[in-house]
Amino acid sequence: xxxxxxxxxxxxxxxxxxxxxxxxxxxxxxxxxxxxxxxxxxxxxxxxxxxxxxxxxxxxxxxxxxxxxxxxxxxxxxxxxxxxxxxxxxxxxxxxxxxxxxxxxxxxxxxxxxxxxxxxxxxxxxxxxxxxxxxxxxxxxxxxxxxxxxxxxxxxxxxxxxxxxxxxxxxxxxxxxxxxx
Numbered sequence: 001x002x003x004x005x006x007x008x009x010x011x012x013x014x015x016x017x018x019x020x021x022x023x024x025x026x027x028x029x030x031x032x033x034x035x036x037x038x039x040x041x042x043x044x045x046x047x048x049x050x051x052x053x054x055x056x057x058x059x060x061x062x063x064x065x066x067x068x069x070x071x072x073x074x075x076x077x078x079x080x081x082x083x084x085x086x087x088x089x090x091x092x093x094x095x096x097x098x099x100x101x102x103x104x105x106x107x108x109x110x111x112x113x114x115x116x117x118x119x120x121x122x123x124x125x126x127x128x129x130x131x132x133x134x135x136x137x138x139x140x141x142x143x144x145x146x147x148x149x150x151x152x153x154x155x156x157x158x159x160x161x162x163x164x165x166x167x168x169x170x171x172x173x174x175x176x177x178x179x180x181x
Contacts, residue, residue, distance in 0.1 A: 001030060001179065002172075002178050003029070003032070005077070005081045005106065005110075005112075006031050006034065007036065007090075007106070009083060009084075009089075009090045010036050010037065010038015012153040014039050014085055016085070018048065023169055029178065031052040032052070033048045033049065033052045034058065034102060034103050034106060036102075037101065038087065057102060060105055071106055075111075076111055080112050080113040081107065081112055082115050082116075083114070083116045084117040084119075084162070085162045090103070091118060091130065091134065091137065095133035118134070121154055122156050122160045124160065125160035146159075147163065148162070
């Protein structure tokens with residue numbers, strides 16, 4: 001069983017995080033969700049928390065959470081952190097070391113492996129700034145699940161789609177982050 005800190009970024013692909021959580025829980029893994037403000041525009045804390053069977057964390061400024069858990073402890077209680085979906089904005093903040101909300105603060109405070117599953121418009125994925133950010137993150141030790149190629153929610157086609165939840169689980173298993181059943 002793996003303990004996963006799941007950071008859900010803001011993008012239309014956030015809906016796939018719900019199915020990912022369901023499948024991870026079905027396989028016996030523990031999921032602690034962190035929902036970014038952007039992510040809250042696409043899925044609700046109630047749906048995410050219900051599927052994860054866990055409290056959903058969203059703010060660095062919730063005194064109760066800071067007193068009882070604290071962002072440092074939360075960042076280190078998991079076996080690894082998965083950012084899914086990882087938006088262009090979130091990747092850029094990670095690459096620059098920006099810590100301006102709970103998710104980015106956790107990422108800076110962790111001593112655990114970090115995996116990102118990028119999801120964005122094809123033009124954003126192919127932009128030189130995104131390529132630089134990915135290169136920096138890889139140099140920093142972040143593992144990247146390559147986005148899928150296909151039709152986007154915006155109607156464009158190409159790389160940038162979030163892989164299907166089972167493909168993400170398969171990647172995590174192949175890279176020894178999830179124990180085999």
